[in-house]
Amino acid sequence: MLEILTGTGLAFAAGLNAYIPMLLLGLGARLVDFIELPAGWAWLENEWVLGILAVLLVIEFFADKIPAVDSVNDVIQTVVRPTSGGIVFGSGSASETAAVTDPAAFFSSNQWVPIVTGVVIALLVHGAKTAVRPAANAATLGLAAPLLSVAEDVSSVFLSVFAILVPVLVVVAIAGLVVLFVVLRRRRMAATRKGDGHSVIPSD
DSSP states (O other): OHHHHHHHHHHHHHHHSHHHHHHHHHHHHOOOOHHHHHHHHGGGGGGGHHHHHHHHHHHHHHHHHHTTTHOOOOOOOOOOOOOOOOHHHHHHSSSBBBSOOOTTTTTTTTTTHHHHHHHHHHHHHHHHHHHHHHHHHHHHTHHHHHHHHHHHHHHHHHHHHHHHHHHHHHHHHHHHHHHHHHHHHHHHHHHHHHHEEEEEOOOO
């Protein structure tokens, strides 16, 4: 069960930022003893891979905070984030971490299942993020872009850390993010209805 929570948390984090969970998982496996990636995913801790991920993270960090550019970035990330979700779910759910000592117990017979699961989770999160961002930018003249992006980055970091160290907290974190999305979605719909509403004066 813990390996499922680990994979879910990492995939959810990838839907917000593709590179943070991969970088944290790779760095954790390379630098500390409580993460051991399975042989098939050992490339994540390669120094060249980590360097490339770090560069991509810096580019993503700035691109996602500029109005209009963030929308273009989201289009590109429609492929990247689900791919990252599949990678981190597959590698995370099969890793030996401080909390997961029976790696891949649930997925041992069908190794493609965690990858597809991670892709779907990350794609859904990415879709929700993409749906909220343009409306928020339009309503605030672009001021919301950097604030929302920082919040998403911070959420991705915490989700990744929780998934690796304390997977049970992933449930609480995801529930909080879902509630926040519902609130933002309702506010967007209310603002849209208010903007569209107008009084019609009948002619004689």
